[in-house]
Amino acid sequence: MRVSPERIQKVKTGPYTKGPVVYWMSRDQRIFHNWALLHAQDLALDMDRELRILFCLAPGFLGAGFRQYDFMLKGLQECFTQARELNIPFDLICGEPEISVPSYLDNLKPAFLVMDFDPLRIKRDWQKKVLDNSRVSACLVDAHNIVPVWTASSKQEYAARTIRPRIHKKLAQFLEPVPEVAVQKKNTIDFPNKPDFYQHIPTHAGKPVDWIKPGTAAGLKQLDLFLAKRISSYSGYRNDPNREVLSDLSPYLHFGQICSQTVALEVQKNIDIHPEDKDAFLEEIIIRKELADNFCHFNPDYDNFHGLPQWGQKTLNKHRIDPRPYLYSLEDLESSSTHDALWNAAQQEMIVRGKMHGYMRMYWAKKILEWTRTPEEAISWAVYLNDKYELDGRDPNGYTGILWSMGGLHDRPWKERQIFGTVRYMSYEGCKRKFNINEYIEKWNNPGRRS
Numbered sequence: 001m002r003v004s005p006e007r008i009q010k011v012k013t014g015p016y017t018k019g020p021v022v023y024w025m026s027r028d029q030r031i032f033h034n035w036a037l038l039h040a041q042d043l044a045l046d047m048d049r050e051l052r053i054l055f056c057l058a059p060g061f062l063g064a065g066f067r068q069y070d071f072m073l074k075g076l077q078e079c080f081t082q083a084r085e086l087n088i089p090f091d092l093i094c095g096e097p098e099i100s101v102p103s104y105l106d107n108l109k110p111a112f113l114v115m116d117f118d119p120l121r122i123k124r125d126w127q128k129k130v131l132d133n134s135r136v137s138a139c140l141v142d143a144h145n146i147v148p149v150w151t152a153s154s155k156q157e158y159a160a161r162t163i164r165p166r167i168h169k170k171l172a173q174f175l176e177p178v179p180e181v182a183v184q185k186k187n188t189i190d191f192p193n194k195p196d197f198y199q200h201i202p203t204h205a206g207k208p209v210d211w212i213k214p215g216t217a218a219g220l221k222q223l224d225l226f227l228a229k230r231i232s233s234y235s236g237y238r239n240d241p242n243r244e245v246l247s248d249l250s251p252y253l254h255f256g257q258i259c260s261q262t263v264a265l266e267v268q269k270n271i272d273i274h275p276e277d278k279d280a281f282l283e284e285i286i287i288r289k290e291l292a293d294n295f296c297h298f299n300p301d302y303d304n305f306h307g308l309p310q311w312g313q314k315t316l317n318k319h320r321i322d323p324r325p326y327l328y329s330l331e332d333l334e335s336s337s338t339h340d341a342l343w344n345a346a347q348q349e350m351i352v353r354g355k356m357h358g359y360m361r362m363y364w365a366k367k368i369l370e371w372t373r374t375p376e377e378a379i380s381w382a383v384y385l386n387d388k389y390e391l392d393g394r395d396p397n398g399y400t401g402i403l404w405s406m407g408g409l410h411d412r413p414w415k416e417r418q419i420f421g422t423v424r425y426m427s428y429e430g431c432k433r434k435f436n437i438n439e440y441i442e443k444w445n446n447p448g449r450r451s
C-alpha cells in the first residue's frame, strides 16, 4: 500500500465485485502525484481488477463560464493522453453527476469506487446521491490537502494560530514524496476513443484568457518559473500588486492540475531560497490553504453570513444601521463603475485577467461590504463575482477569503469603526502608502497599458 490509511475514508460497502476499480476524478484533475488515483491503482492490483478513470462533465458548475471550462478541459485532455500512455482508460461522461454517474456505474458494476475529497456542499451532495443511487463499495481519498482534512483537526479551527501547530506536527508524516502511477498491465476490453471535450460546453459564454497555459505540464513549468525568478522577492513584495512575485499557481491548484504537496516539497527542499521567503510562501500554500478546507469541511455556511464567527456577526449586526458613504448595485460593481478608481482597477483585473492580485482581493471585498445595504448582500455579491470571473474561484480558498475580509473569519477584532464594527478595515489612503496605486490604476483602467 502506497497511500497512508489516514488519507482514506471508507464510505460504503456494496455488493458489486466483478467489475473494474473506478476512480471518479473530480477535484484532483491530474494523473501525476494524485493520492486518490494511486489508491485506486493499489485496490485494482490487490483485487486483480482493471482500473478506469471517470470524469463527469457537469454543465454550469457554480457560475463557471467558458473561461474556466476551457482551462479545465485543456487540463483534462492532457489527463486523457497521459492515462492512455499508462494503459488506463479515461471515460468522459456529461450531465448531472447524480444521474449520469449512477447510470455509468450500473452499467460497469465496479468492484470499487474511489472518489476525491471536496468540502463544497454541491460536491458532497453529488457524492451522497451517487452512493444512494448505486450498489457499489466506495471510499473517499483526500488528495488535495497535505495533511488530510479529517486528520489535521476534528473540529472547525478559528485561527491559523490554532491549526498551525496541529499541521506542523503532522508534516513529518504527510509531507512525503508522492509516488508515480504505474503502467497498467491488464488488457482493457473497452478503450474509449478521445472524446470531444468541448461538445457540451456553451462556447459563446465568454473568452478564455491567454496569459496562462492550462494543464499539469504548464503548472509544473510555472512552478519552475516561480522558483527561479519570483520567490526570492516573495516576503518583501507579495503585497505589491504592481510586482510579479506571486506564484500564479492558484488556477492549477484549484483544478487539481498540480498538487500542493509537490509544490511545498519543491520549495521546502530548495536550499537556495531565503528562509523568510520560504516560510512566507509555505504559510500560504500549507497553513492558509488547509485552514480554508478545514473551514468549509466543518461549516456548511462557508459562503454566507452565518458562517462568520460569533463576534463577527455580532459586530456587523450592531453596525447594520450605519449610513453607507456610497451604495452601489450589483451592475455598478460588475461594470467597475464606482467612484474609486483603485477598486475599479481591481475589478477590471479580475474581469480581464481572471486573477486579481491577492492583496487587492482583500481591499475589493472590504469595499463591497462598505458600499452595499447589508452584510448578506455584500457576501452574496462578492461570491457571485468571484465565482463568475476568477479562474481560481468556486474554491474553499475563495469562500474563506471573502468571509475573512468581510466578517473577521480567522482574524481578531480590531478598532471599532462605522459599518465594519471591529472587523479589520482597509483604506484607499492605506493602499497609497503601501504601493504605487497610480501605476496599478493606469494598468487596469487603461487597456493599452496592460502587459
Ligand code: FAD
Pocket: 238, 246, 247, 248, 249, 250, 251, 253, 254, 284, 285, 286, 288, 289, 290, 292, 356, 357, 358, 359, 361, 362, 365, 386, 390, 392, 393, 394, 395, 397, 398, 399, 401, 402, 404, 405
Ligand atoms: P501565492 O501567494 O503564490 O500563493 C500560493 C498558494 O497559496 C495559492 O495558490 C493558494 O493555494 C495558497 N494561498 C495563498 N493565499 C491564500 C489565502 N489567503 N488563503 C488560502 N490559501 C492561500 N484563493 C483561491 O485559490 N481562489 C479564490 O477564489 C480566492 N478568492 C479570494 C477572495 C478574497 C476576498 C481573498 C481575500 C482571498 C482569496 N483567495 C482565493 C486567496 C488568495 O488571494 C489567492 O489564493 C492568491 O491570491 C492566489 O494567487 P497565487 O497562487 O499567485 O498566490
Ligand code: FO1
Pocket: 025, 026, 027, 028, 056, 057, 058, 059, 061, 064, 068, 069, 072, 118, 120, 123, 254, 255, 391, 393, 394, 395, 396
Ligand atoms: N468538477 C467536476 O467533477 N465536474 C465538472 O464538470 C466541474 C466543472 C467545474 C467548473 C469550474 C470549476 O471551477 C470547477 C469545476 N469542477 C468540476 C470542480 C472542481 O474541480 C472543484 O472540485 C471545486 O470547484 C472546489 O474544490
